[in-house]
Amino acid sequence: MAGLKRYEAEHFWLTTVRLPPxxxxxxxxxxxxxxxxxxxxxxxxxxxxxxxxxxxxxxxxxxxxxxxxxxxxxxxGLAMTHSPPQAPPAAAPRYGMALGLVSVARPRAPSPYER
Known part of the structure; x- marks a missing residue:
């Protein structure tokens, strides 16, 4: 399970929904x-x-x-969604291939160098 948690941490825009065991x-x-x-x-x-x-x-x-x-x-009752890989707008939802999982793009914090 450590690999999945690391993957989630590296992909901040990914939201995982855990199903009951x-x-x-x-x-x-x-x-x-x-x-x-x-x-x-x-x-x-x-x-x-x-x-x-x-x-x-x-x-x-x-x-x-x-x-x-x-x-x-x-x-x-679960859905599988897929869209071609492309960079989403900053606050728009991003949908990837998933089985019962939906990934959502969260707005990223502005960099101090972006003004």
Missing amino acids: HAPDLNPVEALWSLVRRAMANTVFGTPDDLDRVLRRELRGIQLQPHLIDGCLTGT
């Missing part, structure tokens, strides 16, 4: 696992390699269907 309804991965479990229900695997093969196939199938991933994200 035990909130599966806010975690889109839980919905993805639900899709995998449903596809693999009542399956008997002869070897661990069989399990690995089917699991990879199911995950790849989800990866190739972006609408499933979008549905899992939408189900959380």
